[in-house]
Every structure is written in structure tokens, then in C-alpha cells.
Amino acid sequence: MSLVVPPDTFYLVAEEFLLMEWRSTNAAVVKSSIQSYFHWIQEQSFPWVRDCIPSRHRLGVQMNLLVFHSVFRHTNIQKYWEELLFKADIVYKQQASKTHLIPVCYDVSLAQDIEEVARISKVEIDYVIQLHCSVEYEVSMMGFLPGFAYMDGLPAPMHVPRLSKPRREVPAGSVAIAGSSTAIYPVASPGGWRIIGRTPLSMLTDDIKSPTRFSVGDRVRFTSIDLQEWNNFMHQ
Amino acid sequence: MSNVPTIEVIKAGPDDRIQDMGRFGYQHLGIPPSGVMDAHAASVANILLNNSASLPVIELVLSFAKWRILCRTYISTAGAEVEIKLNGKIQQVGQVFAVEKDDELQFSPSSRGARLYVAVQGGWRSEVWLGSASTDIWLNRGGHQGRRLQSGDLLMAQASFNLPEIFKRQFYRCDYLPKHEVITTIRMIPAPEFELWSKQSNYTQNNISGKVTTQSNRMGYHVQLQRPIAHQHEMQSSPITVGAIEWLPNGNWIVLMSDHPTTGGYPWIGTVITADLPRLAQITPGSIVEWEWVDIDKAVQLLLEQRRNLQILQHAIHESFR
Numbered sequence: 001m002s003l004v005v006p007p008d009t010f011y012l013v014a015e016e017f018l019l020m021e022w023r024s025t026n027a028a029v030v031k032s033s034i035q036s037y038f039h040w041i042q043e044q045s046f047p048w049v050r051d052c053i054p055s056r057h058r059l060g061v062q063m064n065l066l067v068f069h070s071v072f073r074h075t076n077i078q079k080y081w082e083e084l085l086f087k088a089d090i091v092y093k094q095q096a097s098k099t100h101l102i103p104v105c106y107d108v109s110l111a112q113d114i115e116e117v118a119r120i121s122k123v124e125i126d127y128v129i130q131l132h133c134s135v136e137y138e139v140s141m142m143g144f145l146p147g148f149a150y151m152d153g154l155p156a157p158m159h160v161p162r163l164s165k166p167r168r169e170v171p172a173g174s175v176a177i178a179g180s181s182t183a184i185y186p187v188a189s190p191g192g193w194r195i196i197g198r199t200p201l202s203m204l205t206d207d208i209k210s211p212t213r214f215s216v217g218d219r220v221r222f223t224s225i226d227l228q229e230w231n232n233f234m235h236q
Numbered sequence: 237m238s239n240v241p242t243i244e245v246i247k248a249g250p251d252d253r254i255q256d257m258g259r260f261g262y263q264h265l266g267i268p269p270s271g272v273m274d275a276h277a278a279s280v281a282n283i284l285l286n287n288s289a290s291l292p293v294i295e296l297v298l299s300f301a302k303w304r305i306l307c308r309t310y311i312s313t314a315g316a317e318v319e320i321k322l323n324g325k326i327q328q329v330g331q332v333f334a335v336e337k338d339d340e341l342q343f344s345p346s347s348r349g350a351r352l353y354v355a356v357q358g359g360w361r362s363e364v365w366l367g368s369a370s371t372d373i374w375l376n377r378g379g380h381q382g383r384r385l386q387s388g389d390l391l392m393a394q395a396s397f398n399l400p401e402i403f404k405r406q407f408y409r410c411d412y413l414p415k416h417e418v419i420t421t422i423r424m425i426p427a428p429e430f431e432l433w434s435k436q437s438n439y440t441q442n443n444i445s446g447k448v449t450t451q452s453n454r455m456g457y458h459v460q461l462q463r464p465i466a467h468q469h470e471m472q473s474s475p476i477t478v479g480a481i482e483w484l485p486n487g488n489w490i491v492l493m494s495d496h497p498t499t500g501g502y503p504w505i506g507t508v509i510t511a512d513l514p515r516l517a518q519i520t521p522g523s524i525v526e527w528e529w530v531d532i533d534k535a536v537q538l539l540l541e542q543r544r545n546l547q548i549l550q551h552a553i554h555e556s557f558r
Binding site (some may be wrong): 150 | 265425
């Protein structure tokens with residue numbers, strides 16, 4: 001069973017935005033705590049909560065103050081949250097998470113930075129691909145762009161810094177790395193991560209229940225496809 | 237309900253688009269809230285027509301838009317002081333007017349303010365994506381075909397019926413628009429990285445002056461401080477909200493606006509109070525702003541006052557319908 005601890009700090013950073021922060025150096029405890037608090041708040045369906053947004057060390061809650069006051073009059077909203085969460089007895093529950101297998105073409109024509117990554121890491125390009133496909137990643141947070149998933153677990157030899165100057169446009173589907181994370185650009189955008197491949201899959205769906213392919217807690221593996229397979233995918 | 241379009245866009249401005257109060261409930265997936273920049277003016281435009289305050293409106297930004305009316309209805313406007321001409325005759329911002337088939341409606345940018353909201357009786361018919369009609373031009377979803385309005389576009393009102401004459405007498409002026417002759421003040425409250433900023437900055441409490449640059453857009457306003465303070469603090473990305481002031485390594489600021497990403501990775505030193513977001517939305521690029529710290533209790537009080545004012549207006553309009 002995973003341990004769940006309460007946040008170390010509550011900040012009311014805007015009239016309608018509460019930020020909770022966990023400072024423990026035990027990354028596993030912080031992760032299980034944030035996920036448990038996130039799911040608990042989502043499950044309550046409070047009418048004054050508009051959004052609950054997890055990240056690696058903080059959890060944000062977007063609220064509607066007028067709706068809150070219509071129920072609680074002049075209650076201090078930060079005190080309300082502190083007391084509510086103190087009493088709530090939030091425990092860890094295993095959440096149903098999806099496992100994805102994502103095809104990636106690592107051909108240099110679609111992977112602007114793969115040669116540079118191999119050079120910095122002092123390995124062959126083929127080994128970069130093998131390493132990237134060798135592990136299962138976990139989505140630790142979503143952000144930056146719609147459907148952009150920060151996936152943790154990149155093997156240590158591939159840890160490289162971001163580009164010192166971000167690119168003006170990174171194509172949609174680009175698979176990139178920075179630090180200990182990997183991610184896929186869902187839409188064309190400026191970006192500073194190093195591009196090592198591209199997937200033909202869309203990161204957005206037409207399903208209004210889950211409009212993005214990934215969500216926090218999902219597990220992801222990559223599999224290498226060649227240019228021929230890439231072209232087949234694109235012309236399906 | 238008829239299927240006759242209400243207007244045809246003859247000429248569009250640089251960034252005219254359909255917005256409502258935003259797309260909430262999906263920020264944990266990285267989907268930005270979007271929505272109108274000046275929620276107060278957008279609500280007023282709707283309320284004047286006895287619409288629900290959150291119906292889709294058209295946001296015009298420094299726009300010379302020209303529309304042809306295709307069928308009879310009522311239109312109202314609120315926000316920037318734009319010159320509005322209906323068949324050449326000036327119409328007041330903050331008022332309802334009737335339009336007839338073949339009328340021509342012409343907008344010319346304002347002496348004060350940046351954004352004008354145009355509501356139609358029943359609200360503009362639009363594509364709703366994830367519960368909101370707001371246009372997301374990154375994803376091409378919502379609003380009118382997920383993009384800015386263009387010449388040739390046909391837009392339709394949800395409903396049209398006769399209004400009592402008294403409606404045309406209602407008038408509301410947004411009193412928070414920036415003035416040319418006076419420096420605009422924007423108030424803010426401290427955020428998690430305030431301490432980092434205050435330790436390193438030699439600004440005394442309230443003498444921060446900064447220019448909103450021309451790089452500013454619906455995602456964020458770039459603020460060039462009179463005396464920028466460079467830093468090298470490294471942050472982990474974390475959830476963020478509209479009005480958040482991020483401190484860039486070069487010492488200047490970004491203030492996040494409606495289309496902001498859901499997470500941010502720069503030190504978050506303060507947040508523009510929600511009651512001042514409408515004023516910030518009405519600032520034109522190039523303007524000098526004075527930034528003033530207040531506390532959260534003051535911010536809450538100002539926000540509740542502002543929302544209560546809208547409720548009073550809404551109540552008055554309902555009463556005139558009885």
C-alpha cells in the first residue's frame with residue numbers, strides 16, 4: 001500500500017485558485033499523495049470546483065467563488081479547504097490506468113536532434129532508439145500544450161539538456177526528450193525539447209470523456225517503425 | 237426557428253472570434269480554459285439583451301469589422317469605446333439596438349480600450365467543444381469553425397423575438413477602461429515565488445512600472461519592466477491560472493491571459509486580482525502600467541463587488557421585462 005500524506009503548504013494564489021504543495025523528498029510518497037488527492041477531489045464533484053490540476057509537486061484547484069459563497073456565505077475558502085482535507089481521511093486507491101504502445105519512426109529525416117543526442121550521450125543512434133524503446137514510462141503530469149504528457153523514466157544515458165534556444169516550430173507528433181522525461185508534441189508549436197522521432201498517431205481524440213490520448217498515471221511504451229511503415233500509417 | 241443567417245462578415249478585424257466564459261473541466265489534460273478576455277464586458281453585453289450572461293459573444297480586438305445584417309434582430313455591445321455606425325448613424329457602446337435586413341454595421345477602433353463584445357439576442361450559434369463555444373485556434377475547435385472570423389462568414393443568432401422598447405433605453409458604461417492621460421494601475425496579490433522576487437528586487441513595495449509590449453496576445457502579456465531584474469532560479473512546472481505573473485530569466489514578466497497553458501515553469505511571483513482582469517484585457521500594447529500589491533482579502537472583496545454589480549444590472553433588466 002502506498003503512503004498518502006497531506007500537503008505541506010496551502011496557497012490561495014488567486015481568489016479562485018488554490019495551490020497545494022508537497023515538499024517531501026520521498027518522490028513515491030509525493031506522487032501517491034498528489035494522485036490520491038486529485039482523484040478524491042474529482043470524485044466529490046463539488047459545484048464550486050471547476051478544475052483540479054495535478055503536477056509533480058503541486059496540485060491546483062480552480063474554483064468559482066460565487067458558487068462557493070452561495071453555499072458557505074463568508075467562510076474563508078483557504079481555511080475551508082485545510083479543514084476539509086484534514087478531516088477527509090484520503091487513502092491511496094489503485095486507479096485504472098491505460099497502457100499505450102506508441103509507434104515511432106526514428107529516421108533522421110523526422111528526428112532533427114537524434115544525431116546530436118547520440119553524440120552528447122556518446123552512443124550510437126541505434127542504441128538511442130533501443131534505449132528509448134526499452135522501458136515503460138509513466139505520465140506524471142499534463143500541461144504546456146493540450147494533450148502534452150510529461151512521461152518519466154527516461155534511461156539515464158539519454159538525459160540531455162533542452163536546446164539553449166527553442167525552435168520556432170516543432171511539428172505535431174514529434175517525440176522529444178529533455179532531462180529525465182520524454183513527450184510527444186500534440187500540435188505544431190514552438191519548443192525546446194530535443195526531437196528524436198515522430199509518431200503518426202494523434203494525441204487528441206473526438207471522445208468528449210477523454211479528449212486526449214494520455215492522462216496522468218498512464219503507462220507508455222514506444223516501438224520503432226521504419227520509414228516504409230511510417231508512410232503506410234500516414235496514408236491509411 | 238429560422239435558418240436564415242443573421243449577419244454576413246464583409247470585412248473582418250485581425251482577431252475577431254467567438255468566445256464564451258471558457259472551457260473548464262479539462263485543464264488536467266492540458267486543455268486551456270480560453271474564453272473572453274474581459275468577462276465583465278462580455279457579461280454586460282449579454283445581460284443588456286436579457287440573455288444569460290455566459291452565452292457566446294463576438295470579441296472584436298482593435299477591429300475595423302464591417303457586417304451586413306441578413307435578418308432582423310437585436311444587438312448589444314459593451315467594452316472598448318469603439319465607434320459603431322449602423323447605416324452611418326452612431327450607436328452607443330453599452331446599449332441595445334434593433335437591426336433590420338440589409339443594414340450595414342461598421343466598427344472603428346476605439347479611443348479607449350482594446351476589446352469590444354458584440355452579443356445578439358439568444359446568443360451566437362456556434363460549435364460547442366467540451367462544453368464551451370470558445371474558439372481554440374491551436375486545435376481548430378469551438379466557436380466558428382475553430383478559427384477567427386473572415387470575410388464571407390455567415391453567423392446566426394439562436395433566437396429572435398420582439399423586445400419591449402424600454403430595452404433600448406438601458407445603458408451601461410464600463411468604468412474601468414484605461415485612460416490615455418492617466419497611467420493605468422493593475423493590482424496583484426503575492427504568489428508562491430513572491431519571496432524569491434522580493435529578496436532579489438530593489439523595488440520598494442509599490443513603485444513597479446512596466447510596459448505591456450506588442451508581443452502580448454491572448455496567451456499572455458509581455459511586460460517590460462522599467463528596471464528588469466534578471467535571475468537564474470530553476471523551477472519545476474506546476475499548475476497555473478489566469479492573471480499569474482511569471483518572472484522570466486531576463487527579468488521581465490509574462491502575465492497569463494485567457495489562452496494560457498495549464499502549467500508554467502517560471503517563478504510565479506504574483507497574480508493580477510480577478511477584478512482587474514477586465515481592465516488588463518482593455519489595455520492596448522505599448523501602454524505603461526503601474527503594478528501595485530494588495531492582499532487577498534481586498535482582492536476577494538473587489539471581486540465580489542464587481543460580480544454583485546452584474547447581478548444588480550441583471551436584476552434591473554429582468555424587472556423591466558415584467
